[in-house]
Amino acid sequence: MFNNKELFKTAFKEQLVSRLGKSIEEATADDIYKILGMLIREYIGREWAETNQMYKTRQEKQVYYFSMEFLIGRLLGNNLLNLGMLETVRDGLLDLGWNLEGIEEQEPDAGLGNGGLGRLAACFLDSLASLGYAGHGCGIRYKYGLFEQKIIDGQQVELPDDWLQKSNVWEERRADKKVEVRFWGQVEVREEDGRTIFNTINYEKVWAVPYDVPVIGYGDLHVNTLRLWSAESAIEPAKMRMEGQNSYYKFLDYNRSVESISEFLYPDDSGYEGKLLRLKQQYFLCSAGLQSVLRTFDKQGLRYSDLPNKIAVHINDTHPTLVIPELMRILIDEKGFGWDEAWDVTTRTVSYTNHTLLSEALEKWPVNMMRELLPRVYMIIEEINKRFCGMLLERFPARQDLVSEVAIIESDQVKMAHLAIVGSYSVNGVAQLHTDLLKSNVMKPFYDLFPERFNNKTNGITHRRWLMHANPELSHLISESIGTGWITHPYQLLDLERLKHDSSFRDKIMSIKRNNKLRLAAYIEQKQGITVDPDSIFDVQVKRLHAYKRQLMNILHVMHLYNEIKDHPSADRVPRTFIFGAKAAPGYYLAKSIIKLINVVADVVNKDPQVNDKLKVLFLENYSVSLAEKIIPAANVSEQISTAGKEASGTGNMKFMMNGALTIGTLDGANVEMHEMLGDENMFLFGLRSEEVLNYYRYGGYLARDMYNQDPRIKRVMDQLVSPGPFCCHEREFGLIYQSVLDHNDEFFVLRDFGSYADTQAIIDQTYLDQQAWASKSIVNIAHAGHFSSDCTINRYASDIWHIHPVQSSLHV
Template sequence: MFNDKESFKQHFKEQLVSRLGKAVEEATPGDVYKVLGSMVREHAGRPWATTNRMYRETGQKQVYYFSLEFLIGRLLGNNLLNLDLLDMVRTGLAELGWDWEAVEEQETDAGLGNGGLGRLAACFLDSMASLRYAGHGCGIRYKYGLFEQKIIDGHQVELPDNWLQRGNVWEERRADKAVEVHFWGRVEIAEEAGRLVFRTVDQERIRAVPYDVPVIGYSEGSVNTLRLWSAESVTDMSRIGPGGQHGYHQYLDYNRSVESISEFLYPDDSAYEGKLLRLKQQYFLCSAGIQSILRTFAKLGRPYRELPDYVAVHINDTHPTLVIPELMRLLIDELGFGWEEAWDITSRTVSYTNHTLLSEALEQWPVGMVRELLPRVYMIIEEINKRFCAMLLDRYPGDPERIARLAIIEGEQIRMAHLAIAGSYSVNGVAALHTELLKSQVMAPFYQLYPERFNNKTNGITHRRWLLYCNPALSGLIVEAIGTDWMLSPRQLRLLEPLQHDASFQEKLQEIKRHNKLRLADYILDKQGIAVDPDSIFDVQVKRLHGYKRQLLNIMRVMHLYNMIKDDPTAEVVPRTVIFGAKAAPGYYLAKNIIKLIHNVVEAVNSDPDVSKKLRIVFLENYSVSLAERIIPAADLSEQISTAGKEASGTGNMKFMLNGALTIGTLDGANVEMHELLGDDNMFLFGLRAEQVLSYYRDGGYAAREIYERMPDISRVVDQLVQPGPFCAQEQEFIAIYQSLLDHNDEFFVLGDFHSYLAAQAAVDHAYVDLSAWMARAVKNIAHAGHFSSDATIHRYASEIWGISPI
């Protein structure tokens, strides 16, 4: 049906009739999307089956990538691209009277992730399939995503993200692959044939049903699987919980409890019930996933001691760490292994990626909660800790402080990062600086204990979605210049470097950038009612809103610029359009207060005739993958301004670089490696270095109030947070932000980096005036962006961690 354009058009019209009973002229854009999606899904079915059969018949070692998030975005266009059908389908639909963009807008972004963690997982799945590695995703099929963000009177309001409301054409429910997951109960211990046997009784039973989504590789790649687990009630009403509860009302309570497990991404954990639900989610994913893996492995007919030779389980941050005790439980209780052999199998199967340097983000679970909800799993964690501490005692006799720092259970808390390191064979950071800080600071005692386990794998992005798909005009220009090899070998983009000063190439690149800016400007006008100048610098900061990412520094810079223009309306200012997009966690008051501040500044700047001719501010609500695909190709300047030493890596920085935006940023995360490739001339660097930040945290000496009192321009902006004026409608409106800067000594060094940031922004203005020099820098960025392809990252994971080869 996709052999050629005419076959596609004919088959598409037939499918509209047979599936929906509609002729082409009666169909809506939603009808077109539904039918087209079904056709693509059907077309992918044969290579999907072929891939699975090939893995089974060859006994290929397979990777299972466990993550609580997979931020996959929309799949229609990306799947058509990878199947090499996108251009044909676009043209065919146009000839049938349908606008591709209108059809594409019918697909809802999958509500399966939140930020960089989930987007990285999605890029990795794309690369594994495209490079023909046997690698699958394992996650949860959330009924609702994080939330849909609405801005009402400048405040973030969270609405349910009911992304499945219109169904999901890409998924296949596999009821025959369902497994049971158990909670609560009590452990009975008996001796049988000279060994202890553990049985957990009176448990609550949950049915885990997988929904499989094909992961279609690019250009004849593999079709791997993203398996998403959904929690369902068991139908045997006589045995649904402790004590064999039964009855109609008990069943309704049980059913509601079950549904909640796969209902929301990241339930609010500020109260005990929310924290318990998060723990349930994590174990649900780990237990269902590991049971499924063992069932697949059993079909090979190999002894279970060979599991590490055929299976690699990778945990994306600490959320899936319970795979370690769960695999131990299944090996010991279900398959009859002794402790030592089970531990050997487990610790040679599991590998772990750490994603954070923030101590508050290193997960811990209360002992009492885990012991009650997962009694047998807790016993195993306790035994792991006991044996681990006994080993430490032999290694470090007379050093109880070191043992306490390393212990998995300490102070009635289970430290999941410690369990992940102790139970895995590889621990990797996600940028060179991040990994060094893990080894020297955050996880230094573990690095001293297991130096061979630690390694770096700098994050990457799939250039297929983030250039080929979302910026087709730029992709076409690159093909015209250097051919198509870069699509499968992205380091070939380096061949663009000699064109850095080529006037013709620069001119074409500039035209493409302006076209993308016009497209975004139309979107902003349509959605926000704000007219922006496409010839201004599109200055963009889009990412999760958090203190360390310093959206506050950016908006305070805008407030300062407003003050400067008001003081001298005739001053020469290079026009700017400053664009924000960010969601704040529902319970994160300070972040939500910063969103309100941004909107107050938007109102002040855009309504002032003196200022708005030179400066416009936009906040695009409900930031998502599909919105990023529209914003990133249009950006001139990428704001990567996190406090040095706080951002593990970042991947937004790579996406902007790939699309020819220049970076203003700190030497943090992967910015460090970008700087090594590009040099000082092709980035705008500012701010404290990581070692200076660490010194301030360790030794003190930073005094935000002293900076405030010494610098009149800074004190003016800070005072505007709490004094009625252009940005503050009522006194003390932003007292929480004010206090975070002065009373709490500015944890993220916003004031300390303020003047350095202003100097870097002045350098941006100076550089942008010379468009030829600016475009030369843009070409240099694109040419080096292949270094950050997730293809390269996955090759390194495959050879250096998982021990797998392309099929």
């Protein structure tokens, strides 16, 4: 059907008529998208079923990747690419009068994630399927995504992200696979035949209904599964009516509370109700997912002592940590295991990835909340803590301080990272620096106790989406130059390095970059009515808005450049276009104030005729995977400027590198490993090192006011935040930013690194003037980016943590 353009066109027109009753002349773009999705779903349906059957028949060990986020983006183009049908469909649609890129715009970005954590999970699923591993995702089917961001009068406004409004062509509802999840209630304890029996009564029952999304691998067809759980009422309205007066309203209250579990990602947890809902979501995912996993295991007729040999449960950050006590609960209460046997199985089944060094991001839950919502699970956590602390006191009788430092329950809080480490067999960081800091600082007591559990697995990105699909012109040039082997063996991109001095190849690289810049410029003009110079440096910072990522430093530097141009309007300057994209959490007022500042600066700069031929500033609203696919191939400069020691890894840095942008950055996260490969000459480093940052935190010695008083550039831009002038209408407008830096002593060292940052940006200007030298550096970046393919990362997870191997498929496309 898809192997031949004419066959595709015939099949497509037939499906359009039979499914929608429309001819190709009557069809809308949305009709075209839906029929394409249905055709792909039908086409891979047999292979999807056969892949699952093959895993079961061969009793392959299977990985289940539990994550609160899967930022999968749009699937149409990526699925066509992985199926090898992209060109056939593109050409066929053109014959029918439709442009595939326009059809892809009909697909909403799936509202299943927020940032790097969720995008990593999506890349991992792609690599698992493409490499032939038996690996699946387990998440929540949020009705609404984080939010749709609008910028109104320079401010972020949050609107509902109703991504399911027109349904989801890729999902399959599996009502027959639903499972029961229980909340609240009381635990009855009794003795029976010498065993202690735990029975929860008066609980609230919720149905978890799975929606399965096929994960299509590249090439030799494996189709794994992303299973997303939706919460539904487990009580019939008719039954409620029989229970007396007001029962109908009780049902509505119950139904609303159930629907809220899978309604939206990351509810506001500043109050009790929001915290409770987050905890509900996490347990809902863990309980539903585990029940499904164990049901599949049961069908194989194996003993539960074999579970770690056949199942690997991986938790992506602390959000799914409740899989540990939930697995214990199922093994003890439902399978009849004793504690020691259940603990042995659990701690050989679960592995954990840590994603943060920020103490405020290491989850903690109030004991009372956990005890009331999940009474049996809390009992198990309490017992785990009791036994763990008892073991420590036995080994280190004089170290009461150690016990309180590593206890799972302490100061009326359940510490989820502690539970994740104690209850798993592997704990990995996501960049070498991050892992080293976990071992030497954040989790040092645990590393001292369990050194064999800690390992590093630097993050990766799928080069198929972020190079082949996002930047087809570049990927075609690469294949023409070094062959197509890099598509399945990304390390072969290293062969490009021999071309860094080839003037013809360098010219082609810069030409492709300019074409991508022209496309982005057209998008910007269409969306914002602003004309940008494609020959200017496209300097890009797109990522979640957080103080440690230091978007503030970037925009303060833009203000400094504006000041310089106003002071010396006739001086020669390399034109710059600064592009920002970011969402701020709705309750994160400092971050929202920084977004307002970026937009105010943009408005001033872009309207000033003395400046705007040398400097432009854009904030592109509603940053998403699909928007990233437009921005990243067009970037010349990648801003990776987080405070050293704060960014666990970063994956945006890898996407920009793979598309030939040069990085300005600190030695933080995976930037460290990039620098080891690229050297000083192929990226632009500045700022404090992580050990210097740690010393400031430990011993003090940094005063932001000193930087303010010593550097006139800093004093000027900081004063412009609160003094009437081009960027400030009233003194309170950016007072929160001013206070965070000067009154609260600049927690993330924005002013300390500002001078080094500004000086390094000046070096970028001079470097860009030599286009051939710039192209050489760009080529070296692309060549080394294969190291950061998620294929390479997943191979390391598979061999070092999960102990699985690729499954040779007998399926064909």
